[in-house]
Amino acid sequence: MILGTARATTAPRERDRASFHSRKQASAGFYILAAITVVLSFFPTIWIFLTSIKTEADIYAWPVQYLPDPVTLENYFNIITETPELLLYIFNSFIVATTTTAVILACGGLAAYSLGRLTWRGRNLVLILILAVSMFPPLALLPSLFSMFLELRLINTYPGLVIGHTGLYIPIAIWILTNFFKSVPSEIEDAARVDGASSLRIFWSIILPLSVPGLISTGLIVFIFSWNEFPLSLVIMSDNFMRTAPVGISLFPGEYSFPWEIITAATMLTILPILIISGVFQDRLIGGLTAGSGK
Amino acid sequence: MKHANRAGIYFLVPAVLIIAFVLLFPIIQTVVLSFGRNSTSIFIGYEYAGLANYQRLLKTPRFITSLNNTIIFTAVTVPLELLLGIALALILNRRFRGKGLVRMAVLFPWALPTALNALMWRWMFNTEFGLFNSMLTDTGLALERVNWLGAIPSSMLAMMFVSIWKTSSFMALLLLAGLQTIPSDLYEAGSVDGTNRLTEFRFITLPLLRPAILVSVLLRTMDAMRTFELPFNLTDGGPLTSTETLSLYAYRAIFQYVNFNLGSSAILIQFIIIMSISVIYILIIRRGDA
Structure with a gap:
């Protein structure tokens, strides 16, 4: 809380500070x-x-x-011709990470709007509870989630891993978005409410457009988390054709030999999106991380 | 007002359902499983076994080793990450030409997938064809190639090194947020009083950064205590079990030895330790605020 709110209010000060130091x-x-x-x-x-x-x-x-x-470039061509499953892993990661991001922004966005802008009793308690639950080690979920998903036939399916990742990262997304929503000025919202707009309407046509920067930051962070996630993907996607890139590449080596020419090329392909995102969107990522860090 | 009230709770429903399904219920089930025997679910064929799993774990040398490994790993990496993180945050808090590149350099290690990063380092630590052995023998610092990941204690040291490399940047980002809350008038007042860089840091920056330091140390400690991908991909927990962390031990108990109950109790012991550390930290933070 200390860090998150302070960042927004000290932006001009930071400039003074920098000029003082420069x-x-x-x-x-x-x-x-x-x-x-x-x-x-x-x-x-x-x-x-x-x-x-x-x-x-x-x-x-x-x-x-x-x-x-x-x-x-023969190692890259060899992936296409000889081990195309590595491309499939990257495709799987892409499907899971984009869907997870969309679901989290939709469900988490609604929840954060409610927690950040609507007034009802107990909302601070709910926010704290959501954060507390997210503090549990992800590994604590594995045995139970595995047997539950086996029962529900969610093992080796995209929806299974998307649900898993959504659960893992929706708390942090709600936290970051709540801080962003709180910083949207309330005058416009009040005016719309006087004109008789419903809460859902206000959320959709006023809050969301004003919060696009926050949504982009949160979306990028969640995308990176889901793209990189390991233990849950390892357990839920056990079928060779359903693996995500980090798991598929890690398990690609046989028992004894490491084909480094293939592993390095596949690793480069997998981290390329991360490299681009952290180069192009550094302001957005740092803004989102510092807004979410003030736990 | 009443209308907004009810809508507010409806808006929470999707998120709360997902959290209940993926986080809350599984955690409760893991707790119950840890007190069971031969069972993978609390609904089908659950057998209560009391504290048997916990008693067995405390008598299992391999579990104790993994507990020790995790604590040593955390105790060494977190303080070093804090020092490096402060240095990086101080660099990032200044304005200079080429800052964008440095900022990307700090962000990038954080954004890399830990599992693949561990593989990258595994290749660089490779005994026969690795970059490090080549650099060491070329410069004459080593006479022959070192089996970094296959020997004790070098494989644990390698794991610590990789962790510090990757997560100092996360520390730096959290601390940067703290640095930016320090009002610049303090530094100006300080410079009137004749501070130099060192006294400025000691008497202005450090005390005001204290809350940010405590928060980032807390988050990193919790994270380091549950390290999983790093030993999974860098060392396989080896040689022997010298780099096996609690998380890796629990994973292997559950999925390799198919003992859900024993693995669940291992995870819960880990959780209790993490919680105790967190409570102590939070008490320290509280005391500082009072």
Whole structure:
């Protein structure tokens, strides 16, 4: 709470603050630290990328060949021709993550509107309860969810994993969205209410359009969470053709050998959306995370 | 007002149904299963066994090892992540050319899937063809290749290193939010009084950042205590069970040895520990506020 609300109100202050500090010129030492951060952060991904564009012989060479020579895309083509199930895993991840995001924004958005803008007794208690339930370790769900989903024939189905992911991440989405909805000015809403608009109408035609930035932030965060989720996907999607990308790639190696040329190429394909999202939408992600962090 | 009241509760129904179905009911069932024997459901053929599973766990050396591993892992990684997180947050809180790139660099490790990230590092730690062994032997720092993930304690150290690499950035993002709430007049007042960078940090930044530090340490501790994907993909919990965490142990008990009841009790012991730590933290936060 402390952090979340403060962020919205201190935006102008932050600017003063930055200008105050920028009067002191950033030193060379500072830039070296910043450069080290950037290098350390990207070097594993760069190394995986370099591995993925080497020939198989060059990947398994000692001494290690640092730069690919020749550069080849054969590992990527081999995925298409020889192990297309890896593409299917990425497709499965895409279906699950997009559907989960849509369901969470719809159901979580309604709930957050109610918790953030409507006045009824007990809403703070409900918000705290929702957060408390989300604190349970996800692994605590596994044995029960597995036997429940087996009974309900939800194992190895898209709806099964979408329901699972929705349950895991709807609490954090409600929390972030509630904070966003609270920051929408109430004058317009009051005017519409005087004109006789219903709560659902107000939500749909006033609150939602004004909250698009918050919805985008929340949607991106939930998409990343669902795209990356591991334990639940591992247990619910046990059929080889239903696996999601993180699980499918992790289980792809046989018992003894790791085909690194395929694993690195498939990993690059899977993290590409994440790389793009964290580059293009960094403001939105940081805004959403800091709004949700003030638990 | 009454109208808004009723609508407010209707709006909650879909979300509450999902939470009840996916979180609330399964958690209750896990609790009940942990007191059972030979049962995978509380509806079909449930047999009550009292505290038998808990007693058995406390006498199982492998469980105790996984508990120790988890506690050591958490105790080492969280403080180091906090230090790095503060440093990164201080960098991000300044204005400088190229800030967008640095911000992306901090965000990216957080956004990577932990499972695949563990695989990426597994390749870099590879004994025969790995980047690290190559760099070490090329620079003469090591004479021969090291079996990082196949030896004790280097595989635990590798796991800690990867965790610190990935989650310091999450710490930084939470702390950045805290830094931005510190009013700039304080720094201006401080500079009138002749503060330097160090005293400014010690007497202005650190005390005001305290709530953010406690919150981020709490969230990270809870997270580190339930580490699962990292040992699953980086070390397989090995060598032997030297990097097996509580979560990995519970997963294996449930799905490899198909003992839902024993696994459920392992998860509950983990949960009780996490809850106790959280309560202690929250008491510390409360005391600071009073």
